[in-house]
Amino acid sequence: MSDIPALEVHGVSKKFGNAHALRDVSLTLRKGEVHSVIGENGAGKSTLMGIICGRLQPDTGTLQRDGKQVRFASPREAQSSGIAIAPQELNVLPMLSVAENIMIGAQPRGTFGISWSETRKLAEQFLHEIDEDIDTSTPMGELSAAHQQLVQIARATASHADVLIFDEPTAMLTDREAEKLFLFIARFKQRGGSVLYVSHRLNEILELSDSISVLRDGELVAQIDPAEATKEKMVNLMAGREVKSLHISGLRKQNNDQRETVLSVQNLTRKGEFEDISFDLRKGEILAISGLIGSGRTELGKCLFGLQPPDSGKVLINGREVVHSSPSDAIQNGLIYLPEERKKEGLFPLLSVAENICIASLDRFKGLFGLRQGAMVKRSAPYFSSMKLKAADPSIPISTLSGGNQQKAIIARWLMKECDILILDEPTRGIDVNAKFEIQALLTELTDKGLSIVFISSELQEVLDVSDRILVMHEGKMKGLVETNSVTQERLLQIAMT
Ligand SMILES: Nc1ncnc2c1ncn2[C@@H]1O[C@H](COP(=O)(O)OP(=O)(O)OP(=O)(O)O)[C@@H](O)[C@H]1O
Ligand SMILES: [Mg+2]
Incomplete structure (x- = not known):
């Protein structure tokens, strides 16, 4: 492999109004490496990626691609130079099929225009690359947010780029899907591809990176050698000060056995989504729901909030049976659901x-x-x-x-709205570790005041950190309901799979 870097960023600055999003940032992406960029929320990571992929123009500074100075006036120009991005926010065409979303702009042509069979075949191949098995004829809008994210990743890989940018690719994924992405990245690297990787999940940063750059308030404050990196070191550099604790554990794990039940879900079923789900949520409790993508957690949350009706089963709030035909019914009964897909x-x-x-x-x-x-x-x-x-x-x-x-x-x-029962669907995705800790602490404080929370999260560590009990779901079925202090990550996976 030649020594010329795949990409160099020199002295890039960018202002929005009077605010500096980036200040004199330089970094080098070598061929065949994964270069991670970390930083707190608002540090400038997405802005930097936006400049590299031609979505934004820098105020000052330059880019070099394979040793030659370049200027990308649009994402299309960056693409034709071999740079593709899977952006942080979902950016898909909901009415078009999965295949079209993956192959957009690169559809194979036959004698009579675009060849649809070929489009589907190629799209399937790219999904296969990240080991996903999604029906490519499904309209994009019908997929879950996580699956849309996976399609977005497949679209980036489909562009035949040799520089791939992943901006928070795993925020919505469970560990298992994330692992598949990491395997893809390893193969891509072996082929000589280079990756710019942005994530708040510091474990993955440690697992994947060949180089790590830290941004703070728009400035590049450190480059860390992954061999010497620890989570604590990264967090301290991101925050610019010593951060005491990253885990909330110990604050919770109180005994809620004696408390009254505020929400009772009995044999709730919605065909094709979830089946025979039963649990009691006690006052002041945080009950987590864990499970892989497609385990029916989001559908359950939406059903309780009146967004879609159950086929059978009962829901009781404070001992009284309720039927939520719409969110306003649910809100009136003191139940609120925070959806996973904020943009939509x-x-x-x-x-x-x-x-x-x-x-x-x-x-x-x-x-x-x-x-x-x-x-x-x-x-x-x-x-x-x-x-x-x-x-x-x-x-x-x-x-x-x-x-x-x-x-x-x-x-x-939703915290301002004040309610008795709060269902949070992946609330901390995309939130930096420090702020995440603050939010978890805030939720704990609210439960002390009597709020009861159902906490849906794909991150096992977070589930273990914040909850009193954990309901494990798999493919729409309830696999177990356990006390948080009696389980480990491994045990949770085991319960889901057996
Ligand atoms: N279009 C815009 N207009 C004005 N300000 C913007 C715009 N885009 C970004 N900013 C500001 O630039 C700064 C950096 O934002 P950026 O999205 O790059 O952060 P980030 O590091 O990606 O954060 P996160 O981890 O939350 O995704 C922020 O203060 C943000 O408010
Ligand atoms: Mg961002």
């Missing part, structure tokens, strides 16, 4: 951060002359500090926030 189901991109936080509680902000903006800004202020929500100003559009900070705003929205 939760975000109002043109509204401000404060409005996005307050939108579920608008009745509180009605004044004589419409909504009281000042009150909204004031009322949302505490969440900025308690969640480390980073925004230049609460009145800027939420779409200008980094991915992780958007997610925090949406969590704040």
Whole structure:
């Protein structure tokens, strides 16, 4: 392999308004290496990737590709130079099939235009590369967020690029799907491909990286040799200070046996999605639901929230049977569900951060002359500090926030609403380790005040850290309900698989 780097970034700066998203950042991506970029939410990672893949233009600085200076005026130009990205946010065409989404712009042509059979065949091949078996004729919009993410990854690999950028590829994936991606990356490297990798999951950074660069407030503050890296070292560099603890364990694991049941789910079934699910949620408890993608967790959450009806079974809240035909029924009964897919189901991109936080509680902000903006800004202020929500100003559009900070705003929205039962679907995905810890602590505090939480998460460590009990699901079925302090990660996987 030649010594000329696949890509060099020299002194790149980028401002949005007056805010520096990147300041004089330089890095080198060698051929055949995985170069990870880490940093807290809002550190500038996605902005840097956006510049490299031609979506954004730098204010100053240059890029070199295989030793030659380049300028990408558009993502298309970056693509034709062999750079492809699987972006952080889902960016798919919901009406088109999976095959079309993967092959978009690169569809094979036959004598009579685009060859659909060939398109499907190739798309299947690319999915096969990441070991996924998704029906390529399904309309994209019908897939779960996690599967859409996998298709997005397959699309990047389909472009025949030799530089691949993954911006939080695993945020929505369970460990098993993530492992498949890592195997793909290993093969890609062997073929001489180079990878820029962004993730908040520090274990994977340690597992994958050949180099690690740390961004903090838009500046490159360190390059770490992975051989000498530890999680603590990375977190401290990201935060710019000594961070005491990364785990919340010990705060919980209280005995809830004696507490009253607030939510009782009895033999709940929705055909093809989940079957015969029964559990009791006690007051002040955090009950986690763990399982692989497609285990029916999200569908269960949506059903409890009245987004889709069950086929059979019962739901009781405080001992009284309830039927939720719509979310407003559920909200009236004190139950709220925070969806996993924020962009599609939760975000109002043109509204401000404060409005996005307050939108579920608008009745509180009605004044004589419409909504009281000042009150909204004031009322949302505490969440900025308690969640480390980073925004230049609460009145800027939420779409200008980094991915992780958007997610925090949406969590704040539902915490403000005040309810008795909160179902959180992958709430901390894309949130940096430090802020994640703050959010977990905040949730624990709320349960002390009587809130009961159902916590859906693909990350086993997080499930073990935050919950009192764990319901394990697999392919729509309940595989076990265990006390958190009696299990390990290995045991959870075992329960799911047997
Ligand atoms: N289009 C935009 N308009 C204004 N500000 C922006 C825009 N895009 C990003 N920013 C700002 O630039 C900074 C860096 O954002 P970026 O998305 O690069 O962070 P990140 O490191 O990817 O964070 P995360 O881990 O949350 O994804 C943030 O302060 C963000 O608010
Ligand atoms: Mg980002």
